[in-house]
Amino acid sequence: MSDNLARHFLLREDVTFLNHGSFGACPRPVFAAYQGWQLELEQEPVEFLGRRLHDLLRVPRESLAAELGCDANDIVGVPNATNGLNIVAQSLDLKPGDQILTTDHEYSALEKTWAYVCRKTGAEIVVVKVPMPLVSEAAFTQTIIDGMTERTKVLFLSHITSPTALLFPIENAIAEARRRGIWSVIDGAHTPGHIKLDLDAIGADFYAGNCHKWMMTPKGSAFLHTRREMQGLLNPLVISHGWTKDSKAPGAKGSFGNSPYIDEIEIRGTRDPAPWLTVPAAIAFRKENDWWAIAEHCHSLAQDTARRLGELTGLAPLSSPEFCAPQMVAMPIPECDTLVVHTTLFEKYGIEIPVFKWQDTCIARLSVQGYNSRPQMDRLIDALTELLELKQAPLAAQG
Template identity: 75%
Template sequence: MSDNLARHFNLREDVTFLNHGSFGACPRPVFEAYQAWQLELEREPVDFLARHLTENMRVPREVLAAELGCGSEDIVGVVNATTGLNIAIQSLDLKPGDQILTTDHEYGALEKTWAFVCRRTGAEVVTVNVPLPLTSAEGFADAIRAGITDRTRVLFLSHITSPTALLFPVETLIAEARERGIWSVIDGAHTPGHIPLDLTAIGADIYSGNCHKWMMSPKGSAFLYVRPDVQGMIDPLVVSHGWTATSKEPGAKGAFGNSPYIDEIEMQGTRDPSAWLTVPKALEFRAEHDWWAVAAQCRDLAQETRARMEELTGLPPLCSPEFCAPQMVAMPIPECDPQDIHDTLYARYKIDIPVFRWQDRCIARLSVQGYNSRPQMDALLDALGELLDLGVTPGLRLA
């Protein structure tokens, strides 16, 4: 990767930032566009929010829909994927005894969402343990199928998992779920901008993803996609001016002239929509810099670093390369105090990377973006080698 790419970001020069997967990082030109929208809002708030907001909000929907292979009336802007999934999940008509089938690799916030919904509805979560290492799409599908019963109402999967950075092959299971009358709800928080995404081809009933992570728009920009024939059951989390008592049948119009699905989610009181309005600029930046080519280089560097770490530790990987998120890898490390390692990496080496315990494994989750470099990977491996006493230099006390 070219060192020139780092100059496009506002990241601190004294920190080796290897944690793009958590919150992303916004390029300077995109951030400047974000600030320009905020300034326009402050210069004439009534004109911005009362006269032109509906028109302005439509543009990111249209541009993003073209990027993601779906209709512009099927996608709506939300502040993050957790919010989008909460809107959809809390709209589902679940009853006592209904089952939500999911895996042991899901994001903690959504596990809490399902626990909340189950407490309210009497439904229950059924968690499948995905066998590791993940080396077969059919093996993955078989593990999920084994959990399906006649009470399964929802299939909830991450497309790219947060703790383990696995790329789940979800398409076949989504198609099978539809055949069985099971709603498919996909957590795509890490997917947009990370891998090419065609929402129509994937076929999920509900899919929510972040634009502020790998698409590199500002924080507070994400989307909720709902298939047209499912949109009628979606209710907003916040009832405000966008809500209407009119029919939600296909072709119905909402309070602001869009579909009720769009208007009820989009118009929920006074808020700053600047991050969402900047999504077209983020896509423009990516196109100008041929970011899919950049991403391919990042993938190679991530996989090379993963292999080097495996050689250093002797620990097996969580998956074969085709099931690894291209730019994000979960690297098993020897038994340790993960918080101690995390804190010392930052305090002593100024390396920002998540280190945590997942089930019975200690993991360092590496993200590689266009501003990263091979010398930074060398610095990470040297630091971990020292702290984990892997034959580099004796380091910290291990738990």
Template identity: 70%
Template sequence: MPSNLARHFLLSEDVVFLNHGSFGACPRPVFETYQAFQRELEAQPVAFLGRELTARMRTPREAFAPYLGTSPENIAAVVNATTGLNIVAQSLDLKPGDEILTTDHEYSALEKTWAYVVRRTGARVVTVEVPMPLVSEAAFTEALLAGMTERTRVLFLSHITSPTALVFPIERAIAAARRRNIITVIDGAHAPGHIPLDLDALGVDYYSGNCHKWLMAPKGSAFLYARPQMQGILNPLVVSHGWTNQSKEPGAMGALGNSPFIDEIEMQGTRDPSAWLAVPAALAFRKEHDWDAVARSCTALAQETAARLTERTGLAPLSSPEFSAPQMVAMPIPDCDPLAIHDALIERYAIEIPVFKWKGQALARVSVQGYNSPEQMDLLVDALSDLLDLARPLSQAMS
């Protein structure tokens, strides 16, 4: 049975939900706060969106910025990390022959974003193969350094990878890029609420992360961080009331009273800002339930589950433990039709989990959140064993 924390979530009891990493799950009290903002908006839309919104949008920035290791002036609300990273990618003044250095573990939507930028600018993407299994920070960093040339203009990395669920040790690579005047852009979609962040100390130029995943805020809440010296080159994807024709130097005033960076990105026409406004409620929920302790338990359960499946498959993990995302593990499984396995898990066991191939290797990516339980992990390991015809350990087979 799920742990008693499951009662705080809205997830269907008919599904064993082991896929928090894809879209997250919002706790009931946070979702109720979100809906309260929506009702308040509908009760007086002109006051909410016309007279009060600038001040309202500031409150989540002030609550969230210390959690990110920066100041409220360095983050702007966006609807998801893909949007934030598109703002950056489409703002960069790239020329034919310029290089965007990245890895073979990136999220497909962002691979398409850079392909679009390449088609428009004549730049090119250079993809580094990360040494696998990932067991050494030095090997990871050296592979990236070897890919840097005098033509490298951008270093684009995931902090936590989506397909392989690895935590990339990005600190030294970012520092090396900074010394070479290479712009650093980090996809932090899975990072907030999952791993500690100190963005100012990291020294990154641009970083975008989702709040709707591991932070457990409602869908439609995310942020874009920009180092103060790099804010001025950004352009909004939509030009609206927040746009200004004035100076974008640090300290300049935007059209709505914030910096141009914040005003231009946050004010892009009528939309529902309630998800972003509920971010402080998500932070409060985490604090009330000591979510750091919950996360430690989830991490232990995720790693234990991966180890049990490894024992049955005999397949080596993708990384040593320190490079595995704490609550999310991509577990190698024998060659199979991943869609058939995924569908069978849903239809026969009511288990929601992604199963796919990455570079020819079949993977099942399990997420463990506070609403999950050891019994659910037992069910997953046994279900995969049945579907993949895996032998159980002798001690279990004889019991």
């Protein structure tokens, strides 16, 4: 299967690419659509950007909303999930003593975002430790609830965590936050195209996700989803033609006929909109190739590789299978110089995979996409066995 699918991608043949989770990889047909939009823009920039763009931007919103279980008027295009979450974090009315409740598994860029917000507002960050290994939704939810106080104003959680590749069961924690009047802000950078999403059912106040990771659009396309009653709380990071001075008035319209929420965030000066306009092409590519079935195969390959490495290292996994991201797994490895291992894997073995230390655990974070294969997993296991001086089981014993 991998050889057939690999031909759709532009990845270098001399690199075993096992890091789809960081930046994704764009299939050739989607990349061609991307270049087509760029060419169309260059042929008549004034017409494209000045007269057509606000109508063109509606198409990916509608396409993506149908895919993610939400209304197109509640979703807006942004360059990346970090950008979308910054809009939220820097808009919320926080005061000295207010608390932002989060976990010890969050993405470092967003940890810095909330630290910046706290420096400006006097709010405080409260970090709870998720019980590890993660094997129970009830234990996870209770840990989050136990961290809530009368001062908690924001609940900030990843849906799929970046360092530990865990799929957090966030729904009940979000529901409790709603009951207590706490804003729920969800980092869904890794979720679109990775798991099936129903944003309305999840019910988060604010949810940002990347399309350029597992949905496989070109780099620079993501979304921010905001519950309708929360949209008036947000302010754009960039003030441009989409902004109007009466945008907070009841029933106000944006400068281009959409809601102020959409026009203020999407219309932000001259930029290349091609990545966002390619969202429908990416969704079509996935449907044409039955990508959810491919994802099931990738999930099996990822879990099998993690099991094989675990048998060699003797180290326990970070979670039970249901709480592991389907196509991404953080595999504990023995204590080592992670930078050296990461660099050597690439320079000596041609393997691109993140290796880092999270808290006290050394991790190799494996991503498996449709272009990956079992021989590539074998190559990774062999390389780590040699680098980490693991004891390789005989081939007969490996089955």
